[in-house]
Amino acid sequence: MADAARRIVELAGQALARPLPLRVRAWDGSEAGPEGAPVLVIRRRRALRRLLWRPGELGLARAWVAGDLDIDGDLYDALERLSGLFWERGEAGPAVSMAETARKLTAVLRDPVTYRAARSALSLAGAGLPPAPPPEEVRRRTGIAHTKRRDQAAIAHHYDVGNDFYELVLGPSMVYSCALWPAEDTTLEQAQEAKLDLVCRKLGLREGQRLLDVGCGWGSMVLHAVQHYGVTATGITLSVEQAAFARKRIAQAGLGDRIEIRVQDYRDVPDGPYDAISSIGMAEHVGSARYLEYARTLYGLLRPGGRLLNHQIARRPLRDEQAYEIDEFIDRYVFPDGELAPVGATVSRLEEAGFEVRDVEALREHYARTLRAWVGNLEQHWAAAARATSYGRARVWRLYMAASALSFERNRIAVNQVMAVRTDDEGDSGLPRTRAAWLS
Structure with missing residues (x-):
């Protein structure tokens, strides 16, 4: 043969x-x-x-x-x-x-x-039964999607795969979301810092304010906001490994009295109101059936005049939205129960929850470059990355990140920052009249 x-x-x-x-x-x-x-x-x-x-x-x-x-x-x-x-x-x-x-x-x-x-x-x-799926595949799930228990399991599958692995892929910034690339010679670390600073400026952070970071990851956003803008911050995540890593970074920075990291569902946050909320790369895990609940929960956690920065991947709209199907590879191997919605649907749900949406910025090309940088890191440290998690998991990440980079480049998917505000009883947003003014 x-x-x-x-x-x-x-x-x-x-x-x-x-x-x-x-x-x-x-x-x-x-x-x-x-x-x-x-x-x-x-x-x-x-x-x-x-x-x-x-x-x-x-x-x-x-x-x-x-x-x-x-x-x-x-x-x-x-x-x-x-x-x-x-x-x-x-x-x-x-x-x-x-x-x-x-x-x-x-x-x-x-x-x-x-x-x-x-x-x-x-x-x-050759003859025979179908081979068993690789162990990295999520087995059949039961029950209703996006319950608190099922969401915790989904988050653990993606994020609790080893902090050492993520350090190799993401680099020292430990930011797992689209970076902002202001120049051709910008490094990944500089691009991630630029993105975090853009979020802080859109939120209008000032000394003494309270920030809630929903889906705080390894703590990079809360650290940047506290160190550069003088706020106090709470970060929440469903990942036990992320929380442990973030707490260690915060302790090393001597900021334990100004930053709290909780393993907590966004639906269980008890201590609003906050002056600002950042949600960076988290809302993709919420699900369309729960999205209005998510938006209303964040609205209720903000004081009047408080701002939300919602940074979220979006898919292209379909003529028949009932025909939308979740990507099998992504659902089984990468983001179990993750769902992408068109940016228009996201804006509509935020407005329905009571927010006034004041700004939408598309960063599609920036995410393509970010993903290529992560793939480059993974390939450069391939042997160590495979040891830090598993050979199969490293192969999953290489394929999904490379394919996602192409999807962003070809406008099959996008990523947007939506800035929304909870106006006061008279409808006052508290924002300056121009975008340039509130970004300064």
Whole structure:
């Protein structure tokens, strides 16, 4: 069996109704496909069984995480070439998802004519039951999404994978959200500091105010706000590992009397009102069914005149919002129960909760560059990163961050900072009349 690659390329072309845009190197050493293209390395026949039992995104993800598949060459180039198979732009934008492609592929494989023509190639996969999913995959979840207990489990899956791992990927800033890149020669650390400072200025922080940071991560936002703007701050997270790391940083900075870190759900914060609330990269975990509750909770925690800065990833709107499907790879391996909404829906929910939305700033291109920087850190420290968590987990992060960078670059997803205010009983926002004035 010295021609497995050729037979796989032929099968892929039949199933996808277009040539596979990657070269293939199979487990038998054979190669086929376009010269000069990145090489899809199929290390084990088991990869084909994963795809046959679960055609499309989830089968590919399982094969990638397990190391059955790899890319020899530029990962970004490979993903860009493959993206045409999974995301197709139509009148309503990128309405054809990987899930839809999986349905098409399943239908092709079940077609008797196609199956007879490809039967010899399908035998390459070998007989047997579907391989067990890699241990990094979230198993079947029960109960209602976005209860406090289920949210805590979801957060633990993503964030409690080792602080040493995140230090290698994120760098010294330990900020896990879109940075702000004011110049070409800006470093990742400088870009993250610029983002934190932008949030503080949008919130109008002043000495003596109280700040609540919802989803505080490893404490970078509260540290910056206290050190540079003189506030007192409370940070909340559902991640036990994040909280421990943040408390250690705060103690080392000698700021334990001005910053409190709690392992606490946003629905359980008892001690408002606050002068300002930051929520940076947290609202994606809330879920559409809970979003109005989230907005109303934060509104109730602010004093009149208090400001909210909501920094959140957004997806493109669909013509039929009922057709929206959660990405299987992201849901099983990266952000369980995470949901993206169009920025318009976010603004509407905030307004419905009582906020006046005063500013929306898109930072899409900045997130693409941030993700590429994180991928670069991961690749530079690959062996140490894999030891700090697991080989499969490191592979998950490399794939999801690289694919996300391309999605931001191609405007498939976006990220926005929404600044909103709780006006007083007379409708006064307390804001200067120009954006330049309240950002100064």
